[in-house]
Every structure is written in structure tokens, then in C-alpha cells.
Amino acid sequence: MSSEERRRDILEKAIRFFAINGMASSTRDLARELGITQPLLYRYFPSKDALIQEVYEAVYLDRWNPEWDEIICDRSRPLRDRLIDFYGKYTDAIFEPEWLRIYLYSGLMGEEINRNYVNFIGQKILNRIVREYHIERGRRADGVSDKEMELVWNMQGGIFYYGVREVIFNAHVPLDKHSAIATAVDTFLIGLDAQLPEAS
Structure with missing residues (x-):
């Protein structure tokens, strides 16, 4: 060797x-x-x-697929379809015992590995999703408010916890993954429309 x-x-x-x-x-x-x-x-x-x-880079950064960026930003498709497609592929990569267990363990121990990934997700995915939401509705996408960030984190967290329940807890999940993702995406979009009626 x-x-x-x-x-x-x-x-x-x-x-x-x-x-x-x-x-x-x-x-x-x-x-x-x-x-x-x-x-x-x-x-x-x-x-x-x-x-x-190096564990962080191998488990988290190296699994990031640049094609996911293209999915989120492909404005030829409705944002709802893009998000369902993205989260389907993203969860195919992260809903694995090693990925989830290391993420949870590092969070409990206050390790940088967890905080770094939270920041990475916020910038790489969540900010971009909110900007794409405003662009689709014909608004300027200058920044992301605290309320918008909380709503998009609710969607991200709900999808993530679906994987924790299924993979880590071996719990029964009543919906298949695709349906659960679609429900989370719809709830997010409806929530933004309701909280920010001027964006509709």
C-alpha cells in the first residue's frame, strides 16, 4: 500500500x-x-x-455536487420543481448513517465541523433559495431577512429530520421521501407567500 x-x-x-x-x-x-x-x-x-x-472535507464538502447549484438556479423551471429535484438528489447523498451520525455527534460536542457546515448550508443553499423565490415573483433579490431565513431553515430542518427519523432512529415515516420533500417545499413557499404578501 x-x-x-x-x-x-x-x-x-x-x-x-x-x-x-x-x-x-x-x-x-x-x-x-x-x-x-x-x-x-x-x-x-x-x-x-x-x-x-479532513473528515469534514471528505464527508461534507467532497460530497457536494456542483450540478446541485445548477438545479437551484435553473430559472427555466418553476422554483417548486427545482427545490423538489434538488432536495431529492441532496438527500440521496446525505441520508446515510455516517453522514448523519457525524453531523449529530459533532453538534453535541460543539465541534467546528458542525458550525462550518451550518454556515456552508446557509450561504450555499438557503440564501440562494430565498433569492430565487423573489426573482420568480418579479422582485429584487437584494438580501435575505431574518424571517425569510427562519422559514427556509424550517424547510431544511424538516427535510433533514425526516432522514434522522428514518436512518438514525429507524422510525416509521408515513410518507415516502419524495412526498415528504414536496410537502416541506409547498409549506415553505406557502409560508413565504403568507408572511410576505407583498411578494405574491
Whole structure:
């Protein structure tokens, strides 16, 4: 195994380890689980923070598909259709045990990995969705108000928690994923129209 292959193998196994044991787990326990020495682990990742940053990039940033940007901004289609399409594809990527468990564990521990992703989603997805809403309704899209941001977070959070219920809690979800996404999108759009009647 080459040095790069070894590094990648350690990273992939670290992702699984943190997903099962939580982000507070020690690098000593990680090394023991991987069957390597702690000095060897630090040869590839000089600190736990450096390793966690690479976990973040591998699990979250590297899974972002640039085609999703195009879906959200494709003004040849109604915004409702774009959002249902985007969230269908996005959740195909994130509704996995490792992704969800690491996100939840890092949030409970107050890790930067969680805060960074929340900021990433706010800028990459949610601000853009609200701007596209105003553009579709013939309004200027200069900025996003606190009320608008809260409404779009409600949609994002509802869709996310659908995945938590199904994947993490193994709970019965009465609607299939597509129907749940469509319901969340409709509720968001109706909510914005009701809260901001001048935008209708």
C-alpha cells in the first residue's frame, strides 16, 4: 500500500470510527481500533484537529455536487420543481448513517465541523433559495431577512429530520421521501407567500 493509499485508508476508517463512537473519541482509541500505533496515525495526520478537518472535507464538502447549484438556479423551471429535484438528489447523498451520525455527534460536542457546515448550508443553499423565490415573483433579490431565513431553515430542518427519523432512529415515516420533500417545499413557499404578501 502506497503512502497515499494508506492515508486514504486511515481516513475512511476514521470516518466510520467517529460515526460509531462520536467525535470525542481519542486518537489513541482510534489507533487501537485501526490496528496501528498512535505515532503512525500522527505521521499522516499531525493532530486530531487536522484529522477532523479532513473528515469534514471528505464527508461534507467532497460530497457536494456542483450540478446541485445548477438545479437551484435553473430559472427555466418553476422554483417548486427545482427545490423538489434538488432536495431529492441532496438527500440521496446525505441520508446515510455516517453522514448523519457525524453531523449529530459533532453538534453535541460543539465541534467546528458542525458550525462550518451550518454556515456552508446557509450561504450555499438557503440564501440562494430565498433569492430565487423573489426573482420568480418579479422582485429584487437584494438580501435575505431574518424571517425569510427562519422559514427556509424550517424547510431544511424538516427535510433533514425526516432522514434522522428514518436512518438514525429507524422510525416509521408515513410518507415516502419524495412526498415528504414536496410537502416541506409547498409549506415553505406557502409560508413565504403568507408572511410576505407583498411578494405574491
